[in-house]
Amino acid sequence: MSYLDKTIVELHELLLKKEVTPLLLAKEAIEKAKKDPNNAFETIVEKEALEFASSLKECEEDNLLWGIPFVCKDNISTKDILTTASSEILKDYVPVFDAEVIRKLKDKKCVLIGKTTLDELAMGGTGTTGHKGVTYNPYDPSKTCMIGGSSCGSCASVAASIVPFSLGSDTGDSIRKPASYGGLVGYKPTWGKISRYGLFPFAPSLDHVGFFTRSIEDGAILLNALQGYDPKDGSSLKDHDEDNLKNLKNGVNGIKICVFKEIIDSINDKVILDAFNKSIDNLRSKGANVNIISFPKELLNAIYPTYMVISCAEATSNNANLDGIKFGPRGEGNTYQEVMMNSRTKGFSELIKRRFVIGSYSLFKENQEELFLRAQKARHLIVNKVNEVFEKYDIIYSPCVSKARNPIKGGIDDKLSSTYLIAENHLAIGNFGGYPSLSLPIGMDDGFPFDANLTGRVFEDSLVFQVGYALEETLGYKNLSIEKVVK
């Protein structure tokens, strides 16, 4: 019998009744991980997982996460467990401390099964650039359509029901967009709500730690466990913890939701648009006030270049410590500069190098005004305008992607089209303003799932989950996985 296609809540009931044990769940997850055909794993921690699961004897009734297996993106530090960020330059790096989110999940007696693949150093959105090659979409036996990234392995593992939840990171949309290709709930919090201590930094003004689940309720449970002030993270929020389960089932009556017309106009796919419109009808039928409003198109067009310039500039600086000296494979050389040059030349893939050069060029004294500072100003204008919207509306609602099936090879050619600039990249708004942002499945296209996204005001993560729960209830796309859909 398979258990891991169940939600956290369902597994907790079975653990309480002793119908299953943490050890049985860990064994099943490890067996599935070993047979994973989608290249979702960097490391499977069999010995540690089985030892820890064996030690868990009495289920804690009020701890919904007790004994639940999970996996973690490989850019989050795990003490004494290989953590590579899917990069050759860290291929043998073993952290000497746990990230705060790992510490919290250990305290909750969750069982770490493995570390998952990502686009190298979390820079990328395709799930194709990690040092182990392409991570595939479990919904696609032909292996031609992407699972997206950068949190590709964490998404694929939950979609393939290897585990009921996974940790990821999100700098532009790296949880919320793959969640769409995997038919999952994907969430990033208000910036500062979940500690980033132990996350390998990519662009700290945009970076978030978040997660994938297969239900909204499971997500609220996880947020309750992971939120909280952490003095080890300089951006950590004080005094903003909530019980995210308390109002979860309060419905959407009177909630004000808006949809940006320009985002809808940038999507041509009828299946996506029909499902999205149906979901709006459902929200309205439950009492939500949903309005289609206009948002300045020039600001939406500016999202992608703004993201590229800021994230590349921050990344160039943050990754200067990857030099092959303190850790990582060391290159040959007669001077320390040659050692670093050879280590970094071999250690980074082409994509990463290109991004570093873009970032460095943007920071040149003579280019800063027209590139880096201009991008930061665009970010300011976008955030100001979104905050104006939030004076009238509680939630911004949008489709996550322009189509459910996105080919790994031969994607969108026109990088200046609205489909590329807006439909495929608008989720970075959530990172610019640090807003809580949640993707959840709203439809299927010939066997491929797709999500929509709910973004709320900063600090109002709980309300985003409340609206997500109501939407999930009306649509019925709950606990999707390949085992349930493909069978």
Add this chain to the structure above:
Amino acid sequence: MKEVTLELLKQCANNLLFDMDQEQYQTLLEEFATLFKQMELIGKIEDIDSVTPLTFPYPCQSYLREDIEGETLTLEETLKNAKEVEDNQIKLPKVVL
């Protein structure tokens, strides 16, 4: 702005202490051309200079921790991932020959 040329890109990469092959520099040159076209979209925003650069998502203070000793690494932990270690120090090629 500095004109983007293959030579400049190579110089920039070398300053960052890595190198690429010629084909990769050519790809990067083309990527810059696209990025500049996309950046022109930002230039078209009329009031772009009416605001200050935004460095954090929302107004927040940087919380400095209390000046008390926290967790520290042991010597063994500090050197654990280094490839060449001698006399409890990370070994590098000689700077002064």
